[in-house]
Amino acid sequence: MPELSRDEVRHLADLARIDLSDAELEHLAPQLNVILESVASIQGVAGPDVPATSHPIPMTNVFREDVVVPGLTPQQALAAAPAQEDDKFSVPRILGDEQ
Amino acid sequence: MSWIHKTAAEQAAALAAGEVTSVELTQAHLDQIAATDGELHAFLHVDAEGALAQAAASDERRAAGSPLHELDGVPIAIKDVLTTEGLPTTAGSRILEGWIPPYDGTVTTKIKAAGLPILGKTNMDEFAMGSSTENSAYGPTRNPWDHGRIPGGSGGGSAAAVGAFQAPLAIGSDTGGSIRQPGAMTGTVGVKPTYGSVSRYGVIALANSLDQLGPCTRTVLDSALLHELIGGHDPRDSTSVPNQVTGLVDAARAGAARDLGGLKVGIVTELQGDAWNADVVERFDESIALLKEMGADVVEVSLPSFVHAMAAYYLILPAECSSNLAKFDAMRYGRRVTPEGSPSAEEVMKVSRDAGFGDEVKRRIIIGTYALSSGYYDAFYGQAQKIRTLIIEDFKKAFEQVDVLVSPTAPSTAWAIGEKADDPLAMYLQDLATIPANLAGVPGISIPSGVSSADGLPTGIQFLAPVLEDARLYRVGAALESALFEQWGGQITPAAYAPKGAN
Numbered sequence A: 001m002p003e004l005s006r007d008e009v010r011h012l013a014d015l016a017r018i019d020l021s022d023a024e025l026e027h028l029a030p031q032l033n034v035i036l037e038s039v040a041s042i043q044g045v046a047g048p049d050v051p052a053t054s055h056p057i058p059m060t061n062v063f064r065e066d067v068v069v070p071g072l073t074p075q076q077a078l079a080a081a082p083a084q085e086d087d088k089f090s091v092p093r094i095l096g097d098e099q
Numbered sequence B: 001m002s003w004i005h006k007t008a009a010e011q012a013a014a015l016a017a018g019e020v021t022s023v024e025l026t027q028a029h030l031d032q033i034a035a036t037d038g039e040l041h042a043f044l045h046v047d048a049e050g051a052l053a054q055a056a057a058s059d060e061r062r063a064a065g066s067p068l069h070e071l072d073g074v075p076i077a078i079k080d081v082l083t084t085e086g087l088p089t090t091a092g093s094r095i096l097e098g099w100i101p102p103y104d105g106t107v108t109t110k111i112k113a114a115g116l117p118i119l120g121k122t123n124m125d126e127f128a129m130g131s132s133t134e135n136s137a138y139g140p141t142r143n144p145w146d147h148g149r150i151p152g153g154s155g156g157g158s159a160a161a162v163g164a165f166q167a168p169l170a171i172g173s174d175t176g177g178s179i180r181q182p183g184a185m186t187g188t189v190g191v192k193p194t195y196g197s198v199s200r201y202g203v204i205a206l207a208n209s210l211d212q213l214g215p216c217t218r219t220v221l222d223s224a225l226l227h228e229l230i231g232g233h234d235p236r237d238s239t240s241v242p243n244q245v246t247g248l249v250d251a252a253r254a255g256a257a258r259d260l261g262g263l264k265v266g267i268v269t270e271l272q273g274d275a276w277n278a279d280v281v282e283r284f285d286e287s288i289a290l291l292k293e294m295g296a297d298v299v300e301v302s303l304p305s306f307v308h309a310m311a312a313y314y315l316i317l318p319a320e321c322s323s324n325l326a327k328f329d330a331m332r333y334g335r336r337v338t339p340e341g342s343p344s345a346e347e348v349m350k351v352s353r354d355a356g357f358g359d360e361v362k363r364r365i366i367i368g369t370y371a372l373s374s375g376y377y378d379a380f381y382g383q384a385q386k387i388r389t390l391i392i393e394d395f396k397k398a399f400e401q402v403d404v405l406v407s408p409t410a411p412s413t414a415w416a417i418g419e420k421a422d423d424p425l426a427m428y429l430q431d432l433a434t435i436p437a438n439l440a441g442v443p444g445i446s447i448p449s450g451v452s453s454a455d456g457l458p459t460g461i462q463f464l465a466p467v468l469e470d471a472r473l474y475r476v477g478a479a480l481e482s483a484l485f486e487q488w489g490g491q492i493t494p495a496a497y498a499p500k501g502a503n
Helices: A006-015 A022-042 A074-078 B008-016 B022-040 B048-063 B106-114 B156-163 B180-186 B220-230 B248-255 B278-293 B304-327 B345-356 B359-371 B378-401 B424-431 B435-440 B470-488
Strands: B043-046 B076-079 B118-122 B169-173 B189-192 B213-217 B264-268 B297-301 B404-408 B444-451 B458-464
Touching (some): B008 B220, B022 B118, B022 B156, B076 B156, B169 B220, B180 B444, B444 B470, B458 B470
Antiparallel strands (some): B043 B118
């Protein structure tokens, strides 16, 4: 199986929104390859006739009673916000320079 | 013997008999925490004031003749993965440092409704990722048996707290063994209930299809009492099973009579061999001999797909956690780190997540992102889900032949702090025996099987039962515990924490 290159690990970290430093890449990339090499052993074990399981106890269409219950107040919901304004979460700009 | 050395059932009986008050019990445990936790570090947060107020309220109810539950007034510790309104909840991560949840998880609600004073929140591997509690961003918990050793993980805090008599009861969470393996490492009892039988509402999710809350205690009966309290259907958890959780305390009491006539026990072929240390196997074999003496019919059964369980687990879990942990984006709650200049939300997210997550969390998020990415999905995540099916089928076939399965809980006793800290694969291998139960949703219990003849540290034995047959674990667990206690002259306890005059 192909080894993950440093650039590929950086790309995956970007997709996962983690800003890895060069030192972290140096440290983590070889460890990730050891893990991937180990888990790759399952490739080809189960044939196309084996169904996939996503949940150990299958359930479908789970509903609860459609009744109104109290939710969080705006004050409670905002209590741990890093920044807030006018009863809303305040976030940094969402568009880049080029947009 | 002081109050803290008594079991939860004994403490409850003493409360009912008026021999002690909840304030006295709670203060005794807070004193033990104050005396020992500087070294042990089982707790991330201790709520002495809150616990004593809850204890005083419990005593008032007792005095009025209206306790809420058999365990009303018996103190408890809660793993920091479960939300507690007004008490910090961090899941062992920097990204949640200082977060005070505005709501209670369902299990917290049940504990409060039964009147158990909450002593505090216990330490854990960050987001429950680990087998040693060394991945906690707030520093490791030490093993009460040897402060240079790990207490297991991810719930090392809950297991150590119970083992060191800081609490008679604790809540743990088990995604791949995080209740059972720390039980084995600390000489305590831990139960992973059937998937969906204890609500996950308010649990900071690691892997939704694997996570399950359960009891950490010093005896099988205490686990049964706590398990019945926290179990049951919850409309707030869509994976909650509709069945009632009853009969566990009865099963534990019946098991203590030590009659296992008619019980078929299967030793798992795939959980034996070179990977298992001789000192662990020595104690395991003694327990098997005791089961036979009590009338159990012990056979060997093969579950061939177990050999792929670890690989499947370490794809399914990272896949689910990489998705779950996307919510820690520094926008609504949790740590926000803002780089210089006029950064975008995306840049803030990336810097905050880099600063807020530890190495193991980053490793698993990246592996999960890889396993779910197009081109690799079928080969990794898809394959792992199929292996999950094969493991479930293995369990079904095995349970046509036997009532319960048995294996050592972990391949070795507790290792030295730092020994495997930067070797993720070596750490993952510690979960060989515990992972299959999570993949299949079946319940499991770990109880102490003795102390190793090689290093004097505790060893554990694990039983597994079919889905919703948790009562079988309590019957066989209580029987073996009773036989072992007779051999040992009571529970095994770490020397530094043993009652004065004992051992």
